[in-house]
Each structure stands twice: as structure tokens, then as C-alpha cells.
Amino acid sequence: MRKTELMLGPLDELLHHPQVTDAAVTCDGRVWADYGGGMQEFFPVIGFESPDMVREFAVCLCAQLGKRLDDARPIADASTDDGIRVNAVIAPIVPCGASVSIRFPDRRFSRLPALGASGLFPSSWMPMLHALVEEQATILITGGTGTGKTTLLRALLAECGAQERIVSVEEVRELGDFGHANHVSLASREANVEGSGAISLAELVRATLRMRPDRVVLGECRGEEIADLLRALNSGHHGGMATMHADGVRRVPARLQTLGLLAGLRPEALAMLAEGAFDVVVHLERQHGVRRIAQIGTLVTDETTGRLQGHALCEWDGRTSPVVHSDWRLYVSR
Secondary structure, three states: OOOOOOOHHHHHHHHHHOOEEEEEEOOOOOOOOOOOOOOEEEEOOOOOOHHHHHHHHHHHHHHHHHOOOOOOOEEEEEEEOOOOOEEEEEEHHHHHHOOEEEEEEOOOOOOHHHHHHOOOOOHHHHHHHHHHHHHHOOOOOEEEEOOHHHHHHHHHHHOOOOOOOOOEEEOOOOOOOOOOOOEEEOOOOOOOOOOOOOOOOHHHHHOOOOOOOEEEEEEOOOOHHHHHHHHHHHOOOOOOOOOOOOOOOOHHHHHHHHHHOOOOOOHHHHHHHHHOOEEEEEEEEEEEEEOOOOOOOOOOEEOOOOOOEEEEEEEEOOOOOOOOOOOOHHHOOO
């Protein structure tokens, strides 16, 4: 995959630092970086002396990525082909200058053993994670911003067999290169200045089914594309993976129902589709800068109410042994 040579000027040191996950420039020119333990102030050799300099930096950064940032379009989202994501907002949306947020992918490309060694999950879960990929389980990865959803997704995809064809769909490319030769990366497109040419995530999800995929991957469920994804996963396409923002396995149904309503899906219809679509929910959390798989669960439909429910089968606080619920052994034996 072609890599965009991004130039960050005074922030170039952060671009090449393997531990930095996020960087931000505030309107007053202060720079912040997250090395894995939370945001702390970064002091570049040459700083931003005025709000105008911050604005100029933001405009030039977006221009490198082919995105327009000006008074007519004061918010921009862009990414490089290898997964660096940039968000920029200029005045008057912000008080002055600009606000810039940069998300870096895991540039060390951590595979599952390395993630386990870093404390993302207990060693006893390694065989289970391998088996989920090998047996082509359909996996929904949930969590908040910065919990490691994309990092885990990349590591799981890297375990897929070389003969499998993976087709991924993203709003902006964050997955990057995870070492799989037969991978097609699709990214949505905004309308041009004339209001035409837009390609939505929903359109791309539908397009994947005509591309002979062994696995359909959605970088993030965030809108009406959820309906097309659920239909795809219920039509014989096993082994798919997706991420979604949620604050726990039990809260996943409410989140799915909210997205389903955007696509015109009634909660009852969504419940039937979601239960058949996802074999497992893997929920991530981040506490004091440390990321971990906090819950592994499943989605089931309540026989009385017909509503979708999320059940946590196993939970881990990152310190003690995992807490296994009564249905866990039944689930892992399936």
C-alpha cells in the first residue's frame, strides 16, 4: 500500500516516536501528546507563536491530505493510507486560530502475543482469541475513544489465513497495512464542492458483497450502514469484524438500536439481525492509560419481550483473575 509522506513541521518528532498514540494542538499554540499514559504537554524546539500560525499549520496539514480547510469548510477530517488520522477545526468554530487532533496507529504493529504481553488481556485468553479467528467467528469490538479497538482489530486480522480475502470499509483509513496480501481497503468519500461524488459507508458495505470477500470488515459502525452490515453478516458471510463505540456489553443493544433507527430498522427487526450477525462482543476499556479487554460477551434476544440484550460472559479488571459467569463454559464449548 502506498504511504503518504506526512510532514508535521514542529511536531515531526512525534510522527517518528513509536509510543505516541495521539497529539493535539490547542488554539493558543500549546502542544499535547499521549505516550500511552494520558495527555502531557510537549515542547517542540520551534513552537506556535500565535493563533495565526496554528491556523496556517492546520490548513497546510489538511492540504497535504487533499482536504479543504477554510472559512467555507471550517472542519476537516483526513487520513493517510497508513492510518494516521487528522481532525482540524478553525475559527470561528473555535475561539481563535485552530484546534488540531492527530491520531497515530500502532506503528509497532503489535500482534496478539505482544498485546497480551502488554496487558491487554490475560494469557489464558490467547487460545480463545486465536480460535475466534480460526473458526471464523463474527466479532464486534466495542469501547470508548482511545481504548485500542483498531489496534485489536488489526491484530485479529493479522491472524487470518493467507488464503482469505479481506475487504474493509472505513470512513477514513485507520487500519493501514496489517501484513495481509489479499486485502482490499475501501474508504468513503465526501461530496465535492459541487455537491456530487459522495460515496457513503452504506454503499461501500453493499459493494463488498460483490467483491468475493471471505471477511467483511467495518472499521467503525456509526450510522445507517449498520443495516447493510447486519444483512451481510446474516447472508452467509462469516468471520466479519467491526468496531463500535459503547460503554459495556450490556449497553451494546441500546447503541445498535440507536444506529438501526437511523436506517429505519425497528428494534424487533434489529434484534433478530444482530443476534444472528455477531458471535461475540469484545469490550475494551482504558484506565490510567492502560488498555484492556474488560468484558467478553454475547447478544441474545429475550424470548418474552423480543428485545436484544447484551450478556457479559467473562470480565477482567486487569489485575486479578478473570471473573467467569455461569454461561461462559457453555459458550466456549460451542
